[in-house]
Amino acid sequence: xxxxxxxxxxxxxxxxxxxxxxxxxxxxxxxxxxxxxxxxxxxxxxxxxxxxxxxxxxxxxxxxxxxxxxxxxxxxxxxxxxxxxxxxxxxxxxxxxxxxxxxxxxxxxxxxxxxxxxxxxxxxxxxxxxxxxxxxxxxxxxxxxxxxxxxxxxxxxxxxxxxxxxxxxxxxxxxxxxxxxxxxxxxxxxxxxxxxxxxxxxxxxxxxxxxxxxxxxxxxxxxxxxxxxxxxxxxxxxxxxxxxxxxxxxxxxxxxxxxxxxxxxxxxxxxxxxxxxxxxxxxxxxxxxxxxxxxxxxxxxxxxxxxxxxxxxxxxxxxxxxxxxxxxxxxxxxxxxxxxxxxxxxxxxxxxxxxxxxxxxxxxxxxxxxxxxxxxxxxxxxxxxxxxxxxxxxxxxxxxxxxxxxxxxxxxxxxxxxxxxxxxxxxxxxxxxxxxxxxxxxxxxxxxxxxxxxxxxxxx
Ligand code: 4AD
Ligand code: MG
Numbered sequence: 001x002x003x004x005x006x007x008x009x010x011x012x013x014x015x016x017x018x019x020x021x022x023x024x025x026x027x028x029x030x031x032x033x034x035x036x037x038x039x040x041x042x043x044x045x046x047x048x049x050x051x052x053x054x055x056x057x058x059x060x061x062x063x064x065x066x067x068x069x070x071x072x073x074x075x076x077x078x079x080x081x082x083x084x085x086x087x088x089x090x091x092x093x094x095x096x097x098x099x100x101x102x103x104x105x106x107x108x109x110x111x112x113x114x115x116x117x118x119x120x121x122x123x124x125x126x127x128x129x130x131x132x133x134x135x136x137x138x139x140x141x142x143x144x145x146x147x148x149x150x151x152x153x154x155x156x157x158x159x160x161x162x163x164x165x166x167x168x169x170x171x172x173x174x175x176x177x178x179x180x181x182x183x184x185x186x187x188x189x190x191x192x193x194x195x196x197x198x199x200x201x202x203x204x205x206x207x208x209x210x211x212x213x214x215x216x217x218x219x220x221x222x223x224x225x226x227x228x229x230x231x232x233x234x235x236x237x238x239x240x241x242x243x244x245x246x247x248x249x250x251x252x253x254x255x256x257x258x259x260x261x262x263x264x265x266x267x268x269x270x271x272x273x274x275x276x277x278x279x280x281x282x283x284x285x286x287x288x289x290x291x292x293x294x295x296x297x298x299x300x301x302x303x304x305x306x307x308x309x310x311x312x313x314x315x316x317x318x319x320x321x322x323x324x325x326x327x328x329x330x331x332x333x334x335x336x337x338x339x340x341x342x343x344x345x346x347x348x349x350x351x352x353x354x355x356x357x358x359x360x361x362x363x364x365x366x367x368x369x370x371x372x373x374x375x376x377x378x379x380x381x382x383x384x385x386x387x388x389x390x391x392x393x394x395x396x397x398x399x400x401x402x403x404x405x406x407x408x409x410x411x412x413x414x415x416x417x418x419x420x421x422x423x424x425x426x427x428x429x430x431x432x433x434x435x436x437x438x439x440x441x442x443x444x445x446x447x448x449x450x451x452x453x454x455x456x457x458x459x460x
Contacts, residue, residue, distance in 0.1 A: 017077075021048060024040055050088070051088060106119075155217075159224065163411060238449060257304065
């Protein structure tokens with residue numbers, strides 16, 4: 001018989017005479033006449049209760065089943081007299097696949113997030129992490145649904161690149177050279193001997209290639225891993241994270257902001273609708289204000305705030321920030337959180353940032369001191385989306401490349417896009433992990449990625 005999942009069984013309308021499920025023992029306890037086994041198979045938060053009676057031929061072994069053991073159960077569904085659950089299984093056979101030894105680290109008690117990070121290979125078996133990774137999966141599907149339903153095409157942008165889109169120099173270099181014997185020329189590394197004949201790195205963003213796609217297909221998006229060798233050990237930075245990057249032709253900054261707002265609202269609504277049980281766990285045990293916060297995000301239009309006004313608000317806040325605020329200063333997490341959490345108490349889109357702190361590709365505004373950039377800032381997290389209208393004018397782009405020391409020769413193809421039918425276009429990047437943090441209330445990015453990569457940490 002094909003095994004069912006706990007999720008489908010618990011959702012069944014009527015009882016079935018014979019069912020089979022496989023999973024892992026969460027707990028087992030003996031009553032007078034029976035042994036009760038709680039089985040979880042990962043398909044949902046809930047466990048399924050199995051009742052084993054002494055008639056079973058291996059009853060003595062069943063009574064020794066430990067937490068973490070793997071089993072297969074055949075039996076009949078019956079209405080559960082216990083609270084909370086509709087069905088349980090009265091076992092006709094319990095096959096012990098493997099009995100876990102007593103030192104299984106996930107015995108039934110509360111574990112700290114720090115401890116669970118040291119066993120990333122086992123933590124998806126806990127309620128909290130199982131729920132987080134199921135929500136992550138649902139939202140990943142939601143990303144595709146959102147764009148596909150709106151006629152966007154999914155493009156696979158490269159992971160190995162020769163460019164630094166953000167110009168921040170946070171690149172992981174990739175080489176096939178033997179690092180113990182690096183070929184030299186004029187006292188420097190001879191990259192002509194390397195795999196690509198020039199330096200290469202892991203991408204920090206798929207944007208530049210997505211722009212080429214948008215200027216052919218109209219509306220596109222990429223969704224893939226991006227890499228930044230940013231040596232900041234914070235709760236919201238990872239060295240490897242997933243970014244969703246839509247790019248839209250014939251779209252200006254304000255249409256771009258509207259798309260970003262609709263997108264975030266769609267994904268939160270999607271989680272509330274399709275991950276209700278898992279989300280409830282977070283609302284109960286991780287952040288008691290979660291549902292209320294998500295509701296605020298859904299119910300109000302996001303604030304639109306020019307950067308200069310943000311600077312004024314921050315200056316007048318009376319707060320003692322660690323970083324000074326002035327026109328030309330990049331907004332730090334403390335500033336972003338003040339705006340979204342304390343001042344507006346809802347998401348804010350800050351736009352028109354100073355040209356001096358932004359990459360070469362953002363469109364220069366008529367004031368010549370700001371660019372058509374926008375960041376979506378949300379409570380608890382700060383920046384969740386960064387985007388812009390792109391510079392579509394060839395001469396202005398060339399000037400900006402020069403100013404920011406971006407090699408025009410290397411990006412000849414990007415410049416070409418401004419020669420052949422250049423149009424107004426815009427896009428943004430959503431940090432997928434930050435979205436999961438927003439939706440679940442989890443406060444550390446290490447806890448929303450199955451196997452996080454941060455400075456000094458690449459176990460598993
Ligand atoms: O603001 P960023 O750097 O924008 C870009 O990369 C643009 N090329 C996107 C575009 O316009 N297509 O990054 C976008 C988002 C940030 O808002 C943040 O949510 C996330 O990516 N992000 C990180 N998430 C986790 N760890 C890091 N180290 C991150 N750096 C950026
Ligand atoms: Mg940014």
